[in-house]
Amino acid sequence: MKYSSIFHAQLHFMNKLFLCMLLMSATIIANSQVNDKEPRLNHIAVYVVDLKISTAFYKDIIGLDTIPEPFHDGRHTWFAVGVKSHLHIISGAAARKEHDKNSHLCFSVASVPEFVKVLVKNKVEYENWAGEKMTITTRVDGVKQIYFKDPDGYWIEINDAKE
Numbered sequence: 001m002k003y004s005s006i007f008h009a010q011l012h013f014m015n016k017l018f019l020c021m022l023l024m025s026a027t028i029i030a031n032s033q034v035n036d037k038e039p040r041l042n043h044i045a046v047y048v049v050d051l052k053i054s055t056a057f058y059k060d061i062i063g064l065d066t067i068p069e070p071f072h073d074g075r076h077t078w079f080a081v082g083v084k085s086h087l088h089i090i091s092g093a094a095a096r097k098e099h100d101k102n103s104h105l106c107f108s109v110a111s112v113p114e115f116v117k118v119l120v121k122n123k124v125e126y127e128n129w130a131g132e133k134m135t136i137t138t139r140v141d142g143v144k145q146i147y148f149k150d151p152d153g154y155w156i157e158i159n160d161a162k163e
Contacts, residue, residue, distance in 0.1 A: 051091035104155035
C-alpha cells in the first residue's frame with residue numbers, strides 16, 4: 001500500500017512536469033516564429049467618438065479581450081488581436097466619418113454563419129463585398145466573409161480563413 005501511494009505521487013509529479021515542459025516548448029516555438037529583424041504589426045489605433053460604446057462593440061460584438069493600457073486616463077481601451085499585436089481604441093474624435101470599405105480591419109473566426117448570429121441578435125447590419133445586405137460572400141478560395149461598420153463608421157471584415 002505504501003509503495004502504491006509513492007508510485008501515484010511520482011506519476012502525478014511526472015504528469016505536472018510533462019505539462020510544464022509542453023507549455024514551455026509551445027512558448028519557445030511561438031516566440032521563435034517572430035523574426036526580430038523584420039517589421040511586425042504592433043498595434044492599430046482607431047480614433048472614436050464614444051469610448052464606452054466602441055469598447056462595448058469590440059468586446060461584445062467582435063469578441064475581443066481587453067488588455068491593460070498604461071495611460072489610465074479614461075480615453076483608451078486596448079484589446080489583444082494577436083501575438084504581441086493590439087487594437088487601441090482612443091476617444092476624442094469630433095464626429096463619425098464615412099470610410100471606404102477598402103480600408104478595413106479584418107478578424108478571422110471559426111464560423112462566419114455562427115458570427116452572423118451575434119450580429120443579428122445585436123441588430124448590426126452586415127453585407128457582402130458587393131454591398132448586398134445580410135449576405136455572405138464566398139471567395140474563390142472558399143473563404144466566407146462579411147463586412148459591417150463599427151459605431152464610428154470603420155469597416156470590419158469577418159472571415160473564416162484558416163491562415
